[in-house]
């Protein structure tokens with residue numbers, strides 16, 4: 077905390093102080109005003125609400141993401157600080173919360189297992205599933221784009237591709253939602269999920285074992301790396317847990333965001349329909365526009381100067397991906413979902429050595445769904461008040477009622 081009792085640094089200014097709690101229900105429901113204040117406060121601000129530094133401008137967020145030497149993940153990518161707080165809330169992630177060199181092996185294994193070429197073997201099957209899901213949707217007048225589409229589709233394809241048993245797959249949503257809440261402060265969202273999460277820890281551990289995974293799934297392909305000595309058994313079980321945590325809720329909120337994005341700009345649906353190959357750019361633009369993963373933290377490994385401001389060694393830094401993805405310094409008309417812009421360079425998947433290694437999975441799921449919808453749906457219209465899903469890290473909808481008008 078920058079206070080007058082501290083030694084005055086020899087170089088580097090004190091950051092501006094920004095009031096407000098980015099993890100309050102009000103800001104989680106509608107983060108745009110807070111994001112604006114954060115960007116306007118300066119390249120770096122200090123948040124007394126949680127005793128952390130924060131960045132919301134594109135250039136600084138991007139620079140922090142790629143600077144793994146100055147901003148480490150090994151001290152936790154949530155707010156929780158194991159150096160000053162005990163006990164540790166959960167075992168750290170087997171990839172996300174590691175720094176080089178121990179980040180390298182699991183990272184390399186997942187790049188191989190989840191690369192675009194590995195995923196083509198699922199593509200036709202996922203496209204057929206998308207057809208079946210859309211068949212069902214078109215039989216009804218009003219649907220919930222969250223439960224009937226954004227959840228229904230990934231729940232059918234992702235656990236299956238991983239190769240976990242059918243029994244209890246919906247547990248993944250409960251576990252993962254709490255996991256993403258736990259990256260934030262210990263607020264009511266964390267309290268309310270703790271009991272169910274604790275009860276699922278044993279079940280979750282079992283899903284990652286070699287015996288319970290189908291031999292032709294993605295999980296088994298990661299276990300195969302232990303035979304070649306590329307991963308230890310502990311690393312394999314750990315990264316499979318990471319995939320089960322990171323692979324479902326993120327994609328669900330992304331699919332919800334895509335529908336929401338087209339509701340916000342209905343003419344863009346016609347642009348996609350005219351040229352379905354734009355599904356790929358639609359996906360990335362929706363990730364930029366909505367940032368389903370809103371925030372992650374790092375810890376300064378030493379005193380780091382960012383645009384003149386000193387971030388002292390050991391301090392936590394909140395990187396507001398959602399704010400960077402709508403920074404007007406970087407994006408023209410940032411609040412508009414627009415298929416004619418080039419969204420590449422957005423930080424919705426992070427950047428640098430931890431850049432989302434599962435993005436090809438999410439992209440392939442979104443593309444098959446979008447292709448099917450674009451082929452068969454003439455218009456998507458709002459059909460009721462959407463309700464937000466509050467989570468300390470993720471941004472998405474709990475319900476999003478829409479009417480699909482068949483082509």
Ligand code: HEM
Pocket residue numbers: 141149153171172173183186190318319322323324326327330363367368369372423424425426427429430431432433434435437438
């Ligand atoms: C990393 C977002 C889908 C697995 C990340 C990071 C972000 C992110 C922002 C960087 C974290 C950091 O820098 O600390 C998203 C979004 C998704 C998505 C928005 C959906 C649209 C997925 C899927 C999987 C996955 C489907 C698994 C199949 C991972 C893993 C990492 C990661 C394992 C850690 C990579 C590393 O530390 O090297 N994701 N993700 N993600 N993501 Fe995703």
Ligand code: OVM
Pocket residue numbers: 168169170171172255317318319321322369
């Ligand atoms: C985790 C985890 C691992 C990878 C990615 C992620 C994007 C979370 O184990 O908590 O979120």
